[in-house]
Amino acid sequence: MAKNACQLLLPFSLQFFFFFILASSSPDAFLYGGCSQIKYTPDSPYQSNLNSLLTSLVNSATYSSYNKYTIMGSSPQDVVYGLYQCRGDLSMPDCATCVAQAVTRLGPLCPQTCGGAVQLDGCFVKYDNASFIGVEDKTVAMKKCGPSDGYNSDEMGRRDAVLAGLNGAGGAYRVGASEDVNGVAQCVGDLSMGQCQDCLTEAIRRLKAECGGAVFGDMFLAKCYARYSVSGAQNYARSSNHGRTLFLRPRIFMG
Structure with a gap:
């Protein structure tokens, strides 16, 4: 060898x-x-x-x-x-x-x-050294959920509307907003539009399920991501140690 x-x-x-x-x-x-x-x-x-x-x-x-x-x-x-x-x-x-x-x-x-x-x-x-180009991969690479400021049904309704808009929009890069809630989603450019949609649907599903009522959430899969934030929440998160899911995660790839 x-x-x-x-x-x-x-x-x-x-x-x-x-x-x-x-x-x-x-x-x-x-x-x-x-x-x-x-x-x-x-x-x-x-x-x-x-x-x-x-x-x-x-x-x-x-x-x-x-x-x-x-x-x-x-x-x-x-x-x-x-x-x-x-x-x-x-x-x-x-x-x-x-x-x-x-x-x-x-x-x-x-x-x-x-x-x-x-x-x-x-x-x-x-x-x-192994080809990964054009291969869809929905493995979770990173997730982070911000703190909850108490469940606000109106705020979460706007969050869900923004995420639904991202999921339904076309293109590899998508942005949306509703009053104080902003969202963004993107696929890596080697994915087909069908693969991109499939990846983003999974990222958004996980984001809603795992971040619940958090004031911001980031869900990065291996080939796409979805993020949302209530106005000012990300700035708060980046200057503090708050947040529920900062973690180290091993991943296994076929060689």
Whole structure:
């Protein structure tokens, strides 16, 4: 077995995701990240291809809010797949800055690993030695529910209306509002519209079921997310330790 390539050493590749909510709402605020347990050898063909991939992602983000790449190698073990997705409301300069920050974070977060992912507030970047592009994945990557300020039927009615509007809207990036309640949802651009709708329906279902009467909620699945907030609630959450579901969750991927 060659030692300079990313080869599957075990039947499953285990990834651990570490979650942090920072006191900043800027696009480059870190939300979560994860790394494969499989390592590549320094100065191997895989590392060279990975560097080429990450450079392509950063360059592409200067003119496109989404892109995917496959860097071929001399052997199947040297192939690397990757993509990035910026939040739909970001300007191109902000998108480029966010993706560059995400790629910069991948190095210390996932040193010499054959797969890695980073979700910042404004963008998502992922690479792997196994193809994941175009594959729907509804695994929960991160969830966070804010505190409850007591059940307010009118407020929750507006929340439910906003989430229903997001679920029924078209497109990969969706926003909605009702008085003091705001919502946003987005799919990664490699999904078909049918896959996107299926993913968002699940994210919104989980968000309502698991966050109940919370003043804000975030539900990030592996390929889509849905979020809502009562006016000012997210700013409060980011500057405090309140909230019910900040957690560390292991995920298992087929290699």
